[in-house]
Amino acid sequence: MLSVDTTQLLKGVLDAAVLAVVEQEDGYGYDIVRRLRARGVESGEASVYGTLRRLYASGSLTSYVVPSEEGPHRKYYGITPHGREALNIQRKEWQEFAGTVAGLLGERNEAAR
Amino acid sequence: MSTITSSDALSAHVRGYAQAVRLHLADLGQDAVDDLTDGLEADLTEAVLDEAAAPADGAGTQALDLAVRFGPADEYATELRTAAGLPPAAGARAGRGPGHAIGEAWTVMSERWRSFWRPLTSTPGWAAFVEFARSIAPAWWILRGWVGAQVVMWPFGMADVTLWPSSTAGRILVIAAIVVSVQWGRGRWIPRWTWFPRAVAVASVAAALLAIPMVTDVEADSRPVVADYYSGFDSGFDEGFNNALVSQDGAGNGPEVDGVWVDGMRVSNLFAYDAAGDPIRDVQLFDDRGRPVRTIGSDATWDTWSVPDVAGDWSFQPATASDGRTRWNVYPLRALLAEQIGGPDGDGDLYDLEGQEYPVPPTGVQPQEMPWPFLKAPTAIDDGGAAGAGSGSGTGTDSNSDAGSDEPGESGEPNQGRPGSDHPASDPAGEPVRPGERPTSGSGSREPTLEATQAD
Structure with a gap:
């Protein structure tokens, strides 16, 4: 479980996290929240829903409605080629960033020893 | 899992919470709200059921307070809108409560108002106007x-x-x-x-x-002051009110309007009493220039008036002179009930009356006399002892005035002055009536110039 501070960190990468989850498999709003949580990413539900709308609006996601036997119809999201591209870019950026930060933090840790 | 009842309750709670969230997004417009919250109920329900399923028991009911589970609806809405990359709600999120809600509504409203007028307010002409208005x-x-x-x-x-x-x-x-x-x-x-x-x-x-x-x-307010605004003469009063304005403002140049005012109130009818205090009928009144004194102006002949102590709306009728012309300065004026007004065929169809100078009574209907304010005037004029030789001193008393203010009816109707009776109070021959002098019928020495004939 992430603390409040890491929730702040997460905000910068929520787009990538949501895209990554949807890339694995199409899903609807709460389903994506659940899968993020299963991977240890605890984000506000409303944040996830809002992110889904925004990614859809920017063309990274596509959506379709799946009729449900019981309960309401569900709006599923799938990733688009544009979204895949964006995800790849964000992956690279994140890895570079994480490496830089890890290097920085690691150095200090070593220096502290 | 939940019983039917609790799932019903859950869906009601979910609907309520989702609705609150939508309200907080309302400034974005219906389309954006629909897009943002499409499927919100389903997501909320599933989240609640998910949570209820995980703990052992009793959690289902606890989770029914959705604000505890998801946070206040406005915060939820803010999170949704921020994550979606939409602008924050208009209005500072200073605090919550009704005052906050009102402030928010005000901001939204005033912003809409401003943007509505922006095409106008962004012009240079508007800026000049604002500068002028400031000064x-x-x-x-x-x-x-x-x-x-x-x-x-x-x-x-x-x-x-x-x-x-x-x-x-x-x-x-x-x-x-x-x-x-x-x-x-x-x-x-x-x-x-x-x-x-x-x-x-x-x-x-x-x-x-x-x-x-x-x-x-x-x-x-530059007209005679209104004393008893609402007593009785409603329509006529308002009419007279406006007429007075016209005549005052016009200072003689405006349309000619007749009318008599007493104590700030328009007078509909006049009642004359002789020096002894006895009523006089069919008095012709003129001013000092010989002009007829009219209470009902030529523009007000169709007005209806309410009369003290008598129910109904009344239209006043002029007397008819011997030459056949109407005379409005012969008092007291007779009146017709408004319901009786109709054309000569009596079918009450007002179209028959178009072009008529005043409401003409239908055939067979006679205008009625209006009740006198006093059977006998409360005061008698002592004019060298010559007043009212026949009726004694004629000093008015309170009992007289009381009796007079009651409905005189037929028995109480003063008939001392009835034309053709012993004491006609006005001289049909045009003889002026002076205090203390009671002209008798047919005694006029002058040539009759005008004869007020009665419909009585």
Whole structure:
């Protein structure tokens, strides 16, 4: 479980996290929240829903409605080629960033020893 | 899992929460709200059921308070809108509660209002107009203060709107209100409550709207003062009110309007009594220039009047002179009930009456006499002892006036002055009636110039 501070960190990468989850498999709003949580990413539900709308609006996601036997119809999201591209870019950026930060933090840790 | 009842309750709670979230997004417009919250109920329900399923028991009911589970609806809405990359809600999220909601609604509304007028307000002409309006703002502050004072005085019976009140308290109030209004206009003396500027803005708009009728009223105050505004002569009074304005403002140049006023009230009918206090019928009245005195002006012949002690609306009828012309200066005027008005065929169809000078009674209907205010005038005129030789001193008493104010009816109807009876009070031959002198029928020595014939 992430603390409040890491929730702040997460905000910068929520787009990538949501895209990554949807890339694995199409899903609807709460389903994506659940899968993020299963991977240890605890984000506000409303944040996830809002992110889904925004990614859809920017063309990274596509959506379709799946009729449900019981309960309401569900709006599923799938990733688009544009979204895949964006995800790849964000992956690279994140890895570079994480490496830089890890290097920085690691150095200090070593220096502290 | 949940029973049917609790799932019903859950869906009701979910709907309510989702609706609250939508309300907080309402400024985005319906389409955006629909897009953002499409499927929100399903997601919320699933989240609640997910959670309820995980703990062992009793959690389902606990989770029914959705604000505990998801946070306050407005925060949820903010999170949704921020994550979706939409602009934050209009209005500072200073606090919550009804005041906050009102402030938010105000901001949204005023922003919409501003954007509606933006095509106009962004023009250079508008800027010039604003500059001009700013320069006359002090005049508006004074007017605003005056209007505010009038509003404050209203419930204290000082309802008669005047430019400068007659009472000291009213004057102090007007001055104080103007000073406060001007100070507010200059940005001084403004309390620090955050809602206060808005309240002043609303009050100013109200004052601007109120100023119009108030100023009109003050303008109209240059006429005879209204004493007994609502007693009786409603329609006729209002009519006369306006007529008086016309005649005053016109100062003789306007349309000619006849009318007699007593104590600020328009008079519909006149009742003459001789020196002894006895009623006189069919008196012709003229002013000092020989003009007929008319209570019912030529423009008011179709008005209906209410009459003291008699039910119904009445239309007054002129007398007819011997030459066949109508005479409106012969008193008391007879009257017709408004319901009786109709064309000569009596079917009450007003179209028959088009072009008529006054409401003509249908065939067979006679205009009625109106009740006299007194059977006998409360005072007798002592004119060298010559008054009323036949009726003694004729001093009026209270009992007489009391009797007269009651409905005289048929028995109480004064008939002393009935034409053709022993004492015709007016001289049909045109002989002037002087106090103490009671002309007898047919005694006129002059050539009859005008004869008021009666429909009686």
